[in-house]
Amino acid sequence: MSEMTVQIVTPDGIKYQHKAHFISIKTPDGELGILPNHVNMIAPLVVHEMKIRRIDKDSHVDWVAVNKGIIEVKDNTVTIIADSAERERDIDISRAERAKLRAEKDLAEAEKAHRIDEMERAKVALQRAINRIRVGNKY
Structure with missing residues (x-):
């Protein structure tokens, strides 16, 4: 199965970086699911709950509170630049x-x-x- 690298960056530095099979994000136009080999894109993000299905096992899902920002998808690398972001375990x-x-x-x-x-x-x-x-x- 293909994979992609997911990285979340805030003004405080890298908040998240792992390999994933799937992510779900929310733009002003609605929710978007991203799989490996997704077309290259850039889009704005709204305040939302980001879902990341990691590669280590199908049941491993990370949740991240993302507070606005932008997403860039390019060559199986997903970079989120957010005003702030927190993993569920850190809230x-x-x-x-x-x-x-x-x-x-x-x-x-x-x-x-x-x-x-x-x-x-x-x-x-x-x-x-x-x-x-x-x-x-x-x-």
Whole structure:
């Protein structure tokens, strides 16, 4: 069976690098599954739960909370450059839940005061916190 190298890079450095048979990512246009020998491409990513089926055994799946970025697929190498990314095993659920509560509070206050910029920031923070909680609960 063919394989591809999957690498996730953030401003803090390489967060993930393994061989895989399949990955699932999400772009603004929807979900996309990538298999080895995929056509070369570049696409933007949204906040989402990335699924990586590793080559060591079929049941080995890694989940990564990806917070926006871009994906490049070229010659069986998948590179994700993300604002931030965390593997399921590295997510502190209680910290993510506190971030969710903070974002919900900030969103409510911004909506009450009709501050559009603050509302957008709070929505993004809430989306990221929920994504981290979902991925963290898969561990």
